[in-house]
Amino acid sequence: MELAAANEDERPVLPWDQFSQWLHCVCVVTFDLELGQAMEFMYPTHIELSDVEKANICYLAFPDSNSGCMGDTQYWFRIRRNSLYRTNNKDTDYQCTKDCPVTLLKDETHYYGYVYFRQVRDKTLKRGYFQKSVVLLSSLPYFNFFKEISDIIAPEYFDNGVPCLEAACHDIDKWPSPIPGQILNLPLMGMVLHVRIPTKQDKPGTNVLDNTDKSPDRTPFSLSSIHEVDLYQNLSDVLPHIHLLWELVLIGEPIVVMAPSPTACSSTVLALVSCINPLRYCSDYRPYFTIHDSEFKEYTTKTQAPPSVILGVTNPFFTKTFQHWPHIVRVREVGLGNYGGSKPTLTPSDSKLKKSSAIKTLDPKSGIYTKYKQFLKKDKNFIKAFTKSLVENKTSKTHSALLRRHFLELTQSFIIPLERYLASLMPLQKCISPLKAPPTLKPFRPNDFIQTVENNGPQLTSGTRGDWIGLYRRFMRSANFEHWLERRKVEMEMKLVSLHMTALSETDLMAWCQDKSEVEVVDMILRIRQKISLVKSHKIDVSNITVDQLSEQVTNITKTLPLDLQEILLCTSRK
Structure with missing residues (x-):
């Protein structure tokens, strides 16, 4: 009976799953x-997008006319989803998310667009140019990974047409699920890409693939990171102001990032969003935004x-719009930086901030326009x-690693006092009585937390000095804090x-049931079953041994009840 039930829960792998x-x-x-940017082809053909989603994709798939991008251009965008798309396989979703860093979780409210745009002169066309984009649409923020995939798929499509695109999609349909911690071998158009999705337990800055197979055939198609952008290159213009x-x-x-091309602005936005890792940036962000966007x-x-x-x-129109x-x-x-060919530094002579009211014209100089006073x-x-x-004269990769490590240490130092205070809200284990409802967390009180900062604040782990308390007060009014707190509360309650x-x-x-009424016994059985059901649906992480022990006890207790009650409980268990 149990084996049959397990088999019924397992969904067969269907095409496109x-x-x-x-x-x-x-x-x-x-x-x-006649139409301007238009959707020429979408694959798989059964996939549906709303009219708003299609319009946004079409406009964002082409660089703004002022960008003047010739040749091949790659960049990213992010759009709001009008209709949510979810996979049917909950077990696979659970496997993909339970060990996944919060910054790499599937986005249930937005799509990421990975664009490969080609513009070349073509006298055979009426417009005089070949202009076309291949866009990979995904809910996964794997920026490096999908850039590599589009770099393989798009040129083949431009050279050989639709059959190449269809073949690539069928290859992807054979890939294993994106489960963190596993080295995945992904066949694509005659080659194999080797990647590993990070886990929560990974030590930052390590590359697991470096310690695996060193065979020559792996080298060209192994990605050391599926998501990390080059912080040094993308922030080189504003290095003095990274804090x-x-x-x-x-x-x-x-924040508005103004740049001459979609590649520059989208890369810079992604660098900014990633600088607070391991926190997830929870406000909206659009790596590339145009005047045609639905928002x-x-x-x-x-x-x-x-x-x-x-x-x-990228459009100069925004200079006035965002004043x-x-x-x-x-x-x-x-x-490129803005340093006359010399290396960018953290302390250039022209590093002073510009007042936000100063951006009246299209100033070619890089910099930050703000009146913000740092904490x-x-x-x-x-x-x-x-x-x-x-x-x-170390490499850009080395500089980027230094920046990433510094941001990580700064963010971790900021979060540690919050985690420490949150842990103090957890009931003691001795307060957990098996025959009473689980105790609840104490409420998070901002003022109580602030009182802990003086003695247990970031100054214990960070060399950065300043008004940490003022920064905490601002942070606790942000979406980033709300998401962090809600997620941690759920984890602690579970x-x-x-x-x-x-x-x-x-x-x-x-023994407990001996002096209890039938109503109390049945209620206890139903509550335990509900908890076991939550475990099986992956809402609670409990060992199999615990579940088996509870199931056995429930079975034994049920057998002590009258037959009519046993039948009723049996029927409810089948629903």
Whole structure:
């Protein structure tokens, strides 16, 4: 009976099930002389998108006309989902998410668009140019990974047409699920890509693939990171202000990134979002945003304060539109910097912030326009170490690793006091009684937390000095804090239920039932079944031993009840 039930729960792998674990669809957008950007092709053909989603994809699939992008261009965008798309295989979803870092979880409210745009002269076409984009649409924020995939698929499609695209999609449908911690071998168009999705337990900055197979055939198609952008190249124009930018992102301030190309603005936005890892950035962000976006009016209205969002733009029109925004970041092309050919530094002579009202015209100089006053001072030890790295002419990869480690340590130092205070809200294990409802967490009181900062604050682990308490007060009004707190509360509440179930499994429930009424016994059976059901649906993480012990006790207790009650309980268990 139990084996049959287990088999009934297992869904057969249907066509496109595995594909949907990685991608929603692949779109081809072309330029139509009458319609402008138009959706030429979408695969798999059964996938549906709303009209708003299609329109957004079409407009974002082409660089703005002012960008003047010739040749091949790759960049990213992010759009709001009008209709949610979920996989049918809950077990697979659980396996993909339970060990996944929060920053790499599937996005249930937005799509990421990975664009490969080609524009070349073609006299045979009426417009005089071949203009077309291949867009990989996914709910996964695997930026490096999908850039590599589009770099393989798009040129083949441009050269050989639709059959190549269809063949690539069928290859993807054979891929294993994106489960963290496993080295995945992914066949694609005659080659194999080797990747590993990080886990929560991974030590930051390590590359597990470096310690595995070193055979020559792996080297060209192994990705050391599926998501990390080059922080040094993408922030080289604003290096003197990285601590300011970290604060703005941490507290969810509205930021506009202005750049000459979609590649530059989208890469810079992603670098900003990633600088608060391992926290997840929970306000909205659009790596590439245009005047045709369906949220254009929502984000550019002057009748209310700018929303908490990071926007990447290229059109000079936005220079005037966003004059009222509090923080504007202007950058040049990725990796070029604004230092006359010399290496970017953390302390250039022209590093002063520009007042936000100063951005009246299309100023080609990079910089940050803001009136924001930082809570924290710059970390002198880090500046010294980073400057030494620059002087020694180390690689961009080394500089980027230093920046990433510094941001990580800064964010972790900021979060540790919050975690410590949250742990104090957890009931003691001795307070967990198996025959009573699990105890609840004490409420998070901001003022109580603030009182702990003076003696147990970030100054214990970070060399950065400043008004940490002021920064905490601003952070606790942000979406980043709300998401962190809600997620941690759920995890801790589930831990309490897990501990309660363990205590319950170790209790002699038969003895407890001796002097109880039938109503009380049936109620206890139903509540235990409900908890076991939550375990099986992956809502609670409990050992199989605990579940088996509880199930056995429930079975034994049920047998002591009258036959009519046993029949009723049997019927309810089958539903």
